[in-house]
Amino acid sequence: MVSPRVYRCMLLVVAGWIALAAVSPARADSGQQTPPTQLPGRNALLMGADWYPEQWPEERWETDLRMMEAAHLNVSRIAEFAWSRMEPSEGRFDFDWLERAVRAAETHHIAIVLGTPTAAPPAWLTQKYPETLRVEQDGQRVTHGTRAHGSVTSVKYREFCRRIAEEMAKRFGRDANVVGWQIDNEYGYALMSYNEEGRRQFQEWLKAKYKTMEALNTHWTTSYWSQTYDNWEEVPIPVGEHNPGLRLDWQRFVTYAWTAYQQNQIDAIRAHAEPRQFITGNFMGYGFDPIDHYVITKPLTFVAWDDYVGTGHLDPNSNGISHDAMRGLKRENFWVIETQPGTVNWSALNNSLDKGEVRAMAWHDVGHGADEVSYWQWRSALNGQEEIHGTLVGPDGEAVPLLAEVAQTAKEFADVQGAFRDTRVVSEVALLADYESRWAINWQKHTEKYDQSTILKSYYRTLRKIAQSIDIVSPDVSLAQYKLVVAPDLYLIPKDRAERLLEYVKNGGQLVLGPRSGLKDEFNALVTTRQPGYLAEAGGGQVEQYYALEKAVPASGSLGNGEISVWAEYLKTTAADAEVLLRFGKSNGWLDGQPAVVSRKYGHGQITYVGGVLSDDLTAAAAQWMTKASGVTAAFGPVPDGIEVNRRVGPKGAVFVLINFGAATQTVALPRPMQSLLERRTSDRVELPQYGVAILSEAKN
Numbered sequence: 071m072v073s074p075r076v077y078r079c080m081l082l083v084v085a086g087w088i089a090l091a092a093v094s095p096a097r098a099d100s101g102q103q104t105p106p107t108q109l110p111g112r113n114a115l116l117m118g119a120d121w122y123p124e125q126w127p128e129e130r131w132e133t134d135l136r137m138m139e140a141a142h143l144n145v146s147r148i149a150e151f152a153w154s155r156m157e158p159s160e161g162r163f164d165f166d167w168l169e170r171a172v173r174a175a176e177t178h179h180i181a182i183v184l185g186t187p188t189a190a191p192p193a194w195l196t197q198k199y200p201e202t203l204r205v206e207q208d209g210q211r212v213t214h215g216t217r218a219h220g221s222v223t224s225v226k227y228r229e230f231c232r233r234i235a236e237e238m239a240k241r242f243g244r245d246a247n248v249v250g251w252q253i254d255n256e257y258g259y260a261l262m263s264y265n266e267e268g269r270r271q272f273q274e275w276l277k278a279k280y281k282t283m284e285a286l287n288t289h290w291t292t293s294y295w296s297q298t299y300d301n302w303e304e305v306p307i308p309v310g311e312h313n314p315g316l317r318l319d320w321q322r323f324v325t326y327a328w329t330a331y332q333q334n335q336i337d338a339i340r341a342h343a344e345p346r347q348f349i350t351g352n353f354m355g356y357g358f359d360p361i362d363h364y365v366i367t368k369p370l371t372f373v374a375w376d377d378y379v380g381t382g383h384l385d386p387n388s389n390g391i392s393h394d395a396m397r398g399l400k401r402e403n404f405w406v407i408e409t410q411p412g413t414v415n416w417s418a419l420n421n422s423l424d425k426g427e428v429r430a431m432a433w434h435d436v437g438h439g440a441d442e443v444s445y446w447q448w449r450s451a452l453n454g455q456e457e458i459h460g461t462l463v464g465p466d467g468e469a470v471p472l473l474a475e476v477a478q479t480a481k482e483f484a485d486v487q488g489a490f491r492d493t494r495v496v497s498e499v500a501l502l503a504d505y506e507s508r509w510a511i512n513w514q515k516h517t518e519k520y521d522q523s524t525i526l527k528s529y530y531r532t533l534r535k536i537a538q539s540i541d542i543v544s545p546d547v548s549l550a551q552y553k554l555v556v557a558p559d560l561y562l563i564p565k566d567r568a569e570r571l572l573e574y575v576k577n578g579g580q581l582v583l584g585p586r587s588g589l590k591d592e593f594n595a596l597v598t599t600r601q602p603g604y605l606a607e608a609g610g611g612q613v614e615q616y617y618a619l620e621k622a623v624p625a626s627g628s629l630g631n632g633e634i635s636v637w638a639e640y641l642k643t644t645a646a647d648a649e650v651l652l653r654f655g656k657s658n659g660w661l662d663g664q665p666a667v668v669s670r671k672y673g674h675g676q677i678t679y680v681g682g683v684l685s686d687d688l689t690a691a692a693a694q695w696m697t698k699a700s701g702v703t704a705a706f707g708p709v710p711d712g713i714e715v716n717r718r719v720g721p722k723g724a725v726f727v728l729i730n731f732g733a734a735t736q737t738v739a740l741p742r743p744m745q746s747l748l749e750r751r752t753s754d755r756v757e758l759p760q761y762g763v764a765i766l767s768e769a770k771n
């Protein structure tokens with residue numbers, strides 16, 4: 071008989087092996103050693119600029135491309151808004167100019183990613199076929215001249231999208247210098263058309279899902295407020311406050327509609343493109359929520375996203391969350407296909423990133439799993455909505471001061487890229503992020519102060535300080551590789567999800583659930599077992615009542631001392647072996663002296679329920695407790711405050727990216743001597759000024 075302790079050790083060994091397997095040639099799932107983000111025959115790290123040749127006389131292209139090459143840039147995304155140049159009138163295609171641009175780029179060793187132009191349909195199209203334009207919630211059709219004005223549910227619009235994608239692929243699907251495709255751009259911010267065509271598709275989608283009106287009425291509990299529907303045609307598109315079941319299904323339909331819109335173009339491209347050409351999209355990081363990104367990114371080769379700071383400066387935790395969430399979509403490296411060249415034009419204050427900060431940001435991207443970073447944009451059009459956005463080249467065609475810093479970073483990418491070949495981020499800790507739960511809580515926040523991203527960030531910040539590497543993943547993937555899994559507010563826990571989470575715990579996993587967990591099922595309906603619903607029995611505790619708090623409540627126990635604010639849940643233990651780690655102090659009478667955190671061993675693992683939003687000091691104490699209880703180790707080792715640690719692991723060993731985001735110069739003692747790649751020496755310490763970067767390799771050849 072194996073004792074739980076020994077069994078746990080065995081599991082850790084197996085988990086470690088699985089983690090390594092994730093980066094080893096024997097990768098069970100894909101059989102791939104090289105991440106799809108690293109292209110055959112090209113550098114493992116790429117740097118580029120998004121370029122719009124259609125906005126410039128052809129005589130200028132050579133100068134631009136020469137300047138890009140001199141700046142060590144080796145990739146460029148083009149054409150994603152050039153529909154009116156590629157199809158100047160209906161059915162008349164002109165790709166000759168684009169072909170010349172692709173060839174000219176090739177001469178300068180710049181690989182091309184082609185964007186399909188469907189975020190900006192041309193005027194002849196929307197004029198002749200007004201049904202291709204979106205209708206807004208107030209019933210008004212949008213006018214031409216912005217972007218994202220096409221209707222994703224318009225059958226006519228999709229025909230045109232398919233055709234332009236197909237014609238592009240026929241011409242460039244075998245082009246040696248075209249390495250891949252980006253479909254559309256930012257998926258039209260997920261805007262929908264509130265018209266009859268879209269509504270009918272939603273009704274069809276509901277019909278396919280529920281089969282009978284009775285099933286729909288039951289799951290949405292439409293007896294409430296006389297919402298009962300007798301036939302599919304009666305179901306509205308929800309606008310504003312509506313039945314939570316209907317809203318969740320509408321949001322799923324939004325995801326479905328955009329995924330189908332994407333697939334329409336993927337099919338058109340794949341029919342003509344060589345398999346080596348990747349297909350991606352341009353996503354917008356954590357917090358851009360209207361589409362369930364786990365679903366829409368499934369058919370893509372890898373994830374690419376656009377990373378902007380806007381006002382202020384890079385916060386490595388906020389930006390790290392977005393990177394880790396984007397990496398978590400497919401649990402694979404990604405590209406930053408657009409990023410801020412110093413400033414943007416759309417923020418409240420378009421201040422510049424500091425000197426050195428753009429370089430630090432690029433390395434921070436790589437540390438979190440990016441294999442490509444591209445600046446948006448090379449040079450701005452002389453007119454148009456974004457003419458005063460940051461660029462690398464000014465209106466006079468000369469380099470702006472930032473270009474030298476970008477060139478230095480691109481050179482560094484090229485110099486050390488070999489160390490990043492076949493490497494990925496490997497973490498022992500996962501945070502669970504679920505789009506559907508996020509939507510559902512936001513529709514019924516109960517207190518305006520309940521901010522899911524602040525809560526996620528407080529766990530992220532404290533846990534990352536300890537573990538130095540975090541994954542952010544869907545609750546529905548295999549969690550076996552993680553020592554610790556934290557779900558800050560997993561509102562929707564249907565039975566099958568609960569079973570999978572329990573399986574993880576039974577096998578030795580440490581699961582921490584935050585407040586509001588498990589109140590709802592997959593129909594966004596209340597579960598009839600007290601929270602955390604299907605996990606309550608195993609966890610040995612349940613929520614007796616929840617409270618939106620007017621003011622913070624003191625809390626203390628073996629976990630530490632601090633406060634709970636915004637949200638509190640009066641917990642009750644239901645199993646003799648459940649442990650109370652924290653209790654509420656004096657509050658509204660109901661909470662006084664009641665358990666606030668309950669933990670119980672289950673199988674070979676442990677479930678802990680945290681019944682409230684913890685203050686920063688309590689979150690830090692909880693993070694200490696949970697990482698210790700689960701045996702989480704630091705990816706690198708102790709570093710001074712302000713230093714961000716990132717680790718990527720490959721078959722040859724680990725490579726670390728250390729960045730100083732603090733104001734003061736810091737000396738970092740390395741846990742063992744490593745090769746400091748930018749300094750080209752072996753070292754046991756590095757000195758980092760503000761925005762200083764060290765790339766440290768332990769690779770064995």
Ligand code: GLA
Nearest residue numbers: 255256376378408414446459
């Ligand atoms: C987004 C878009 C780009 C451009 C930039 C400006 O990322 O994809 O076309 O508008 O923002 O910051």
